[in-house]
Amino acid sequence: MKSTFFRFFxxxxxxxxxxxxxxxxxxxxxxxxxxxxxxxxxxxIFLGEKQFAGSTKLVPVDNAASQESFLSKFxxxxxxxxxxxxxxxxxxxxxxxxxVKSGDADVIEFVKKTPGAVGYVSSAPAGVNxxx
Amino acid sequence: MVAAKxxxxxxxxxxxxxxxxxxxxxxxxxxxxxxxxxxxxxxALHGFADVGFSAQTVESPDNKGFNVGSLDFYLTPQFGDNxxxxxxxxxxxxxxxxxxxxxxxxxxxxxxxxxxxxxAGRFHSPYGYxxxxxxxxxxxxxxxxxxxxxxxxxxxxxxxxxxxxxxATGKIKAGGGKFTYDVYAGNGPxxxxxxxxxxxxxxxxxxxxxxxxxxxxxxxxINLGYDFSGSMDGLRLSIHTLSGDVDELNDVNPPVNNxxxxxxxxxxxxxxxxxxxxxxxxxxNNKDKSGTSGSHSSWADFLQIGKNFNGxxxxxxxxxxxxxxxxNYFSNQASGQSYTRQSLGLKYDLNPxxxxxxxxxxxxFEADATHGAGSSYRSMxxxxxxxx
Numbered sequence: 252m253k254s255t256f257f258r259f260f261x262x263x264x265x266x267x268x269x270x271x272x273x274x275x276x277x278x279x280x281x282x283x284x285x286x287x288x289x290x291x292x293x294x295x296i297f298l299g300e301k302q303f304a305g306s307t308k309l310v311p312v313d314n315a316a317s318q319e320s321f322l323s324k325f326x327x328x329x330x331x332x333x334x335x336x337x338x339x340x341x342x343x344x345x346x347x348x349x350x351v352k353s354g355d356a357d358v359i360e361f362v363k364k365t366p367g368a369v370g371y372v373s374s375a376p377a378g379v380n381x382x383x
Numbered sequence: 384m385v386a387a388k389x390x391x392x393x394x395x396x397x398x399x400x401x402x403x404x405x406x407x408x409x410x411x412x413x414x415x416x417x418x419x420x421x422x423x424x425x426x427a428l429h430g431f432a433d434v435g436f437s438a439q440t441v442e443s444p445d446n447k448g449f450n451v452g453s454l455d456f457y458l459t460p461q462f463g464d465n466x467x468x469x470x471x472x473x474x475x476x477x478x479x480x481x482x483x484x485x486x487x488x489x490x491x492x493x494x495x496x497x498x499x500x501x502x503a504g505r506f507h508s509p510y511g512y513x514x515x516x517x518x519x520x521x522x523x524x525x526x527x528x529x530x531x532x533x534x535x536x537x538x539x540x541x542x543x544x545x546x547x548x549x550x551a552t553g554k555i556k557a558g559g560g561k562f563t564y565d566v567y568a569g570n571g572p573x574x575x576x577x578x579x580x581x582x583x584x585x586x587x588x589x590x591x592x593x594x595x596x597x598x599x600x601x602x603x604x605i606n607l608g609y610d611f612s613g614s615m616d617g618l619r620l621s622i623h624t625l626s627g628d629v630d631e632l633n634d635v636n637p638p639v640n641n642x643x644x645x646x647x648x649x650x651x652x653x654x655x656x657x658x659x660x661x662x663x664x665x666x667x668n669n670k671d672k673s674g675t676s677g678s679h680s681s682w683a684d685f686l687q688i689g690k691n692f693n694g695x696x697x698x699x700x701x702x703x704x705x706x707x708x709x710x711n712y713f714s715n716q717a718s719g720q721s722y723t724r725q726s727l728g729l730k731y732d733l734n735p736x737x738x739x740x741x742x743x744x745x746x747x748f749e750a751d752a753t754h755g756a757g758s759s760y761r762s763m764x765x766x767x768x769x770x771x
Contacts, residue, residue, distance in 0.1 A: 300554065300561075301497055308464035331694075331735045338429075338770060339523055343507075343515050344500075345459040345469035345492070347427065 278320040279375045280382040281359070283368045290382055293325050296369055297333075297349065299340045307367045314371050316354040321371045430456040433521040433768040442760040443746075451476045452766070455519045457488070467492035467500065473519055483537075487519060487545070498553040505547045505593065509565035509606050510623045511663040512650050514544055522768035525659060525730050527742040530685040530702045531718065533663070536572065536589040539718030541683075541706075542625070542646070542665075543572040545591050548601065554610070563608040563621065570595065571602035571627040574640060574715055585753030587715040590632060602627025608650070617655025623648055628672065629712060641673035642712040648684075657691040659698070669712050679710035687726075694732035701725050708751040721749040740766040 280293050286304055288296065295301035297311050314321065322333055337348040352358045358370040362379050375381045433452035439445055453475035460468050471488040490504035507515045513533060517524035534540035548569015554561040570592035578586040608621025624647045631640035645668045653660040664684040671677060682705055689698030703723045706713040713719030728742035742764040750757035 302494060303497055331732075334735055335523065338520075339516060341429065341459055342457065342518070342520055342523070345467045345490070347459055347461055 277373050278317045278324055278371050279373075280321075280325065280369065280371045281362055281375065281379040282370075282382060283362055283366055284378065284380055286367050286369070287380065288369060288382055293369075293382060294327075297326060298336060299344070299346045299348075302346075304367065310365055310368045311349040312358055312361055312368060312370045313349045313351040314354065314358045315351050317371055317373055318351075325371075426458055426460045428456060428458055429771060430454065431520045431522050431768065431770045433766055435527065435764060435766040437762060437764045439762040440760045442758050443762060445762070446478050452521060452768075453519060455487075455521075465494045467494055467502070471519070485537075490550075496553075498555045500552055502550040502552070503548075505545060505591075506550055506567075508543055508546045508604065508625070509550065509552065509567060510542070510604055510625055510646070511606075511648075511665075512619070512621070512652050512661060513663065518544075520770065521766065522736065522738050522770040525689050525696055525698050525740075526687065526700060526726060526728055527740050527764045527766045528726070528744070530663070530687075530700070531722065531724060532665070532683045532685075532702070532704045534718070536591060539588065539716070541589070541704075541713065541716055541718055543589055543591060543602070546570065546602065546604075547591065547593050557609075560612040561610040563606075563610060563619070565604070565606040567605075568601040568603045571598065571600065571629055571644075573597055573630055573632040574712075575632045576640070576715060577632070578717075579715070583755075585714055585719060585751075586717050587631075587719075588717060589629075597632075598628050598630050600628050602644075617653055617658075619650075619652045621650045623650065631715075639673055640711055640715065641671075642710070643670040643672050644712060645669055659687070659689045659691070659696070661688075662686040667706075667710070667712075669710050671711060674711065676709055676711075679707040681706040681710060681713060689730075696730040696732075698728050698730065699726065700728075708753065714751070714753045717754075720751060720754040723747050736771065737767070737769045740764075740768065742766075 282288050286307055288304055292301055296309055302309055318330065322328055322330060326333060340346050341348060352361060352370070355372040358372050359376050359379065362368040362370045432454045434450065435452055436449050437445065438447050453473055455471065455473045457469065457471040462468065468491045469488055473485045473487050475483050477483050486505070488505055488507065490502045490506045492500050492502035494500040507518050509515050511533065513529065532541050533544065535544045546567060546569040548567060550565065550567040552565045554563050572589040572591050574587045575590045576587045580586070602625065604623065604625040606621055606623040608619050611618040626643070626645045629642050629644050646665055648663065648665040651660065651662040662685065665682060667681040669679050683703065685700060685702035687698060687700035689696045704721055706719055706721045708714045724744060724746045726742055726744050728740060731739045733739060744762040744764070746762065747759040748757050
C-alpha cells in the first residue's frame, strides 16, 4: 500500500515535471533577421507600447495555435484581457491590433519577409532572430 | 441613456441630421470598410452600441423606461509606418427622442517615436483617465453612467470633454516604469445660454468651438503621469491642469459672461490582478473676467472600485462636486450644481464583446439661487452593451 502510494506520487511528480518542461519550451519569440529586440521588450511590443526599434516600425503578429501559451509566459494575462487591452488601445490611440496567423508556418513566413516583424512559434526556426 | 439633470439637450450643434441621412452615413462607412477589406487596405471598422432601461423615484427629472443609447463607429486607417488617424462618429438618441449625429473625433497624427506622437484635429481632452480611456465605449466602461461632472458637454458635463486643436503624447522609460505625458492646446468652449430663462437662469451648456476659436485664446492642458512596474505594475499616478477663457456664446462686447477657467488635479488608476481602481480629483480657481467677483474656488472628485471575478465585476463609486455658485462658470451651467452621488453596480460579461450591467444610484443636489431647490432621488439603470 505504502509502496503503491509512493509509486503513484513519484509518477505524478514526473508527469508534472515533464509538463512544466514542455510548457517552458513550447513557445519562443522570433523577429525578422534585420530587427533586434530584447526579451524585456516583448510585452510592450504586443501591447502596442513599443512600436519602433530604432527607425524600424515593429509589426507584431499573433499565432492562434500558440497564443494561450504565449500570453501566459510572456504577457501574464488571459486572452480576454489581452483583447480588451487592444480594444482600449485602438479606441484611444488609433492603433490596429496585431494580425492573427493560423499557425507556426504562417508566422514564420511573415516574420522572414517583413522588416520589423515579431511573432511567436512553438520551436525556433532558422533564418530569424530568436529573442532570448 | 439617462439625461443629465436639468439639461436641455436640444443643443443646436447636437440636433441630429435627418434619420435617412444618418443611416446613409452609416451605410457609407460600412461600404468603405467592405471594399477596403477586399482590397486589403487595412481599414477596420469598429464600434460600440448599447440599449438600456431606467427607473427613478419621482423626484428625478430623467426619462424613465426603455431607451436606445448610442451607436458608435470608429475607424483607424493606417497610412504607413508613422502616420496615424482615428475617425469616430456617433448616433445617439436624445431625451426628446430625436436622433443626434456627432463627428466625435477626427484626428490625424504622426508618430515620431515611441515617446512622441503629435495629433491634430478633434480629440478627447486628455485630462484625467476616464475621458480618453472610455469616452463613448459603453461596453469597455465598467459602469453605465460616467461620473456626472465629467459627462459630455451635451449631457451637461462641466468640462470640455472634446477639443479641436493639437495634442502631443508619449511615454518615456524611466526607472523601470514609464513617464507619460499629454500636452494639448486648442479652441476653448463657449457657454450656450440660449435655453436660459428668467425662471431657469442656470441652463447653460458648454459647446465646442469646432470651426475656429471665438476669443483667439487657446485653451491649454497638461497631463503628466508615471506608470509603475514590477510589484506595482498596473498603477499609474498623474497630475493634470487645464486653463483658458470661456465666453458666453454670442456674447456682447464688452462680454457679460467671461471666465478664465483654471483647473488642476490628479488621478490614481490601478488596473491589475483583476482590480479596477479609478480616482480623479479636480480643483478649480476660476477668475471672473467680465465682472468684479474675483476668483472662486471649487472642487470635484470621484473614486470607483471594482473587481473582476471571471467576467462578473461588482463596483462601487462615490462622487462629489462642491461648486462655488458665485462662480459664473458653474452657476450658469445646467450641471454646475453641487452634488453627491453614490453608485453600486454589477457588470457581467456574456462574452468578451457583450456585457450586461445593472446600476443603482443615490443622487443628492444642493439648492442654490440659479438651479433652484435641491433634490434627492434614487435610480436603477440597466444596460446591454456590445462592441465589434
